[in-house]
Amino acid sequence: MNAIEISNLNFSFDKPVLNNISLQLRLGAFTGILGPNGAGKSTIVKILSRWFKPQNGTVRIKGQSLPQLSQRQLARLLAVVEQDTHLNSDISVRELVALGRLPHQSFFAEENGQDRKAIENALQTTGMTAFASRPLSSLSGGEKQRARIAAALAQQTEILILDEPTTHLDIKHQLELLRLLKALAEGGLTVITVLHDINLAALFCDDIVLLSSGNIVMTGAPQNVLTSEQIEAVYDCKVTVYPHPVYQVPQIALLKGTS
Amino acid sequence: MEIGRRSLTRTLSIAATLWLLLALVILASLAVGAVSIPSARFGVALKQILTTPMAEWSYEAIIIWRLRLPRVLLAAVVGAALATAGAVLQGLLHNGMADSYVLGVSSGASLGAAVVMLLGLKFTFLGLGAVAPAAFLGAVLALITVITIARRVAGKSTLGLLLAGIAMSSFLSAIVSLLVYFSNEKIQPMIFWLMGGFSARGWNHLLLVTPYLVLGYSLAFSLNRYLTAISISDQTAHHFGVNVEKTRLALLCSSALLTAASVAVSGVIGFVGLMIPHVGRMLVGHNYRKLLPASALLGAAFLTAADLLARVIVRPTELPVGIITALCGGPFFLYLLAKRRSEVL
Numbered sequence: 001m002n003a004i005e006i007s008n009l010n011f012s013f014d015k016p017v018l019n020n021i022s023l024q025l026r027l028g029a030f031t032g033i034l035g036p037n038g039a040g041k042s043t044i045v046k047i048l049s050r051w052f053k054p055q056n057g058t059v060r061i062k063g064q065s066l067p068q069l070s071q072r073q074l075a076r077l078l079a080v081v082e083q084d085t086h087l088n089s090d091i092s093v094r095e096l097v098a099l100g101r102l103p104h105q106s107f108f109a110e111e112n113g114q115d116r117k118a119i120e121n122a123l124q125t126t127g128m129t130a131f132a133s134r135p136l137s138s139l140s141g142g143e144k145q146r147a148r149i150a151a152a153l154a155q156q157t158e159i160l161i162l163d164e165p166t167t168h169l170d171i172k173h174q175l176e177l178l179r180l181l182k183a184l185a186e187g188g189l190t191v192i193t194v195l196h197d198i199n200l201a202a203l204f205c206d207d208i209v210l211l212s213s214g215n216i217v218m219t220g221a222p223q224n225v226l227t228s229e230q231i232e233a234v235y236d237c238k239v240t241v242y243p244h245p246v247y248q249v250p251q252i253a254l255l256k257g258t259s
Numbered sequence: 260m261e262i263g264r265r266s267l268t269r270t271l272s273i274a275a276t277l278w279l280l281l282a283l284v285i286l287a288s289l290a291v292g293a294v295s296i297p298s299a300r301f302g303v304a305l306k307q308i309l310t311t312p313m314a315e316w317s318y319e320a321i322i323i324w325r326l327r328l329p330r331v332l333l334a335a336v337v338g339a340a341l342a343t344a345g346a347v348l349q350g351l352l353h354n355g356m357a358d359s360y361v362l363g364v365s366s367g368a369s370l371g372a373a374v375v376m377l378l379g380l381k382f383t384f385l386g387l388g389a390v391a392p393a394a395f396l397g398a399v400l401a402l403i404t405v406i407t408i409a410r411r412v413a414g415k416s417t418l419g420l421l422l423a424g425i426a427m428s429s430f431l432s433a434i435v436s437l438l439v440y441f442s443n444e445k446i447q448p449m450i451f452w453l454m455g456g457f458s459a460r461g462w463n464h465l466l467l468v469t470p471y472l473v474l475g476y477s478l479a480f481s482l483n484r485y486l487t488a489i490s491i492s493d494q495t496a497h498h499f500g501v502n503v504e505k506t507r508l509a510l511l512c513s514s515a516l517l518t519a520a521s522v523a524v525s526g527v528i529g530f531v532g533l534m535i536p537h538v539g540r541m542l543v544g545h546n547y548r549k550l551l552p553a554s555a556l557l558g559a560a561f562l563t564a565a566d567l568l569a570r571v572i573v574r575p576t577e578l579p580v581g582i583i584t585a586l587c588g589g590p591f592f593l594y595l596l597a598k599r600r601s602e603v604l
Contacts, residue, residue: 049497049498050497051494051497070502071497071500071501071502072500073500074500075498075499075500076500079498080498081498082492082494082495082498087491087492087495088353088490088491088492089350089487089490089491089545090540090544090545091487091491091544091545091546092544092546095487095544095545095546096491099484099487099488099491099495099499100499102484102485102488102499102500102501103499103500105484107481108481133266135544135545151499152498155499155500
């Protein structure tokens with residue numbers, strides 16, 4: 001069984017955004033979704049989280065048909081960290097992470113031992129235990145992102161989806177975040193993330209999905225997907241691809257001219 | 260866990276302080292009024308009320324029981340209701356300047372109530388007067404109209420919401436004034452009610468609104484975790500498995516119910532719902548599990564104190580309590596507006 005199965009999916013928002021795409025994402029893999037601005041990366045995330053409803057096509061999450069799941073059931077199958085988490089409220093880190101338990105709690109139930117354990121674990125995994133009682137407004141961008149991921153982990157889902165989690169972070173914090181996601185994937189979690197940085201994606205991801213104007217160009221291992229022809233065609237700029245001096249994975253270097 | 264225990268202790272001591280504050284304000288309000296009661300006799304009167312049958316009471320005890328207690332309790336529950344409604348609306352709309360008065364919900368409720376009062380409808384609804392249900396209808400219609408127009412015109416901008424609310428509020432108030440103007444024989448009690456306040460309110464008013472307020476508050480509090488999630492952002496709440504549309508509808512009904520029942524008995528009293536939740540957040544933070552009860556207690560204490568002031572400032576007559584709340588709330592509103600550029604809420 002795949003984590004995600006999309007077939008013949010169409011979505012338009014005034015103009016077509018996704019054109020009849022089909023896609024399978026493996027369970028347990030760390031998948032990076034790449035593509036230029038407007039390619040439809042975030043739209044895929046929003047369809048998987050059911051924030052957007054597709055015009056037609058089918059979506060299955062771990063074999064279950066997306067439209068047939070309640071919002072609660074969906075939140076127990078997949079956790080989603082939205083892009084650019086704009087936090088209007090200034091609750092504490094612990095309170096944010098506790099909200100990740102909502103899909104597991106019945107209407108009048110209090111926080112039980114299982115909830116507390118999941119919250120502790122999520123805080124520990126993300127290195128946020130020491131920040132538990134801090135209000136969100138006192139955190140840096142990277143800490144805020146980790147707190148939001150901790151809340152997603154408290155949902156105890158098998159699938160974690162993130163929309164451009166490294167935006168606004170410096171390279172140290174980008175690396176820190178991707179190491180965390182990689183460790184989670186190695187621990188058995190299916191991690192699917194939209195990324196902008198091709199080199200970082202090649203360094204960390206098992207699978208790459210390359211999107212271009214609402215179409216899937218190719219999916220597969222980084223060395224198969226990230227070729228200079230493909231990147232030049234999709235991003236419309238000249239690049240050269242070379243093996244990473246330490247890890248051998250493909251890396252791109254930009255050239256000054258246009259393709 | 261150390262952090263958990265410390266925050267629990269802090270929460271409990273804040274809760275105890277707020278209850279104590281409310282009790283003190285209520286006691287002070289019972290002691291002060293048109294008839295002056297010396298402190299020694301006040302103690303005796305309270306003891307009589309608690310321990311002896313009514314036939315043996317002194318006239319001070321009767322004044323306190325018949326006139327002051329229902330009025331003071333009414334001010335307290337209305338204050339709690341308005342503050343809760345404001346806290347709910349601020350979280351739901353991600354807007355620290357939202358409140359039933361600013362958004363025109365109170366005016367909607369007052370129009371609904373005024374129509375029924377003028378028509379003199381005497382039929383009862385669930386054993387209660389028709390005024391409160393009509394006020395609820397007016398409140399819901401005004402709230403939905405304002406939110407729909409603001410969304411359509413300005414997306415989620417604060418300015419769009421406030422402008423739509425202010426326009427709605429002025430328009431509906433004008434209709435209420437028009438109704439009052441053309442109905443001369445019933446004008447006296449109407450104007451009394453329109454000015455907003457608690458003078459001459461008795462046990463029957465308290466009994467009339469309490470069920471609505473209990474229902475509205477219970478609805479909001481039962482949804483406190485979902486409201487905390489929505490107050491972060493609609494999308495985040497959605498990702499935590501919250502059915503945002505349904506929850507929003509239930510919470511809008513709750514705030515409309517709290518506002519409508521308040522307006523039905525005490526007219527339009529502004530700014531309580533705007534100010535109190537901010538004070539609540541300073542004390543207990545942004546988690547609605549704590550913020551709703553804190554706002555309710557603070558709102559109760561604030562409006563009871565405001566009503567006390569309204570009674571003593573120009574003794575032997577009284578001011579409408581809305582003047583006191585607006586004197587505090589107007590500058591507070593402007594302060595929030597000035598501060599808003601640098602802050603999230």
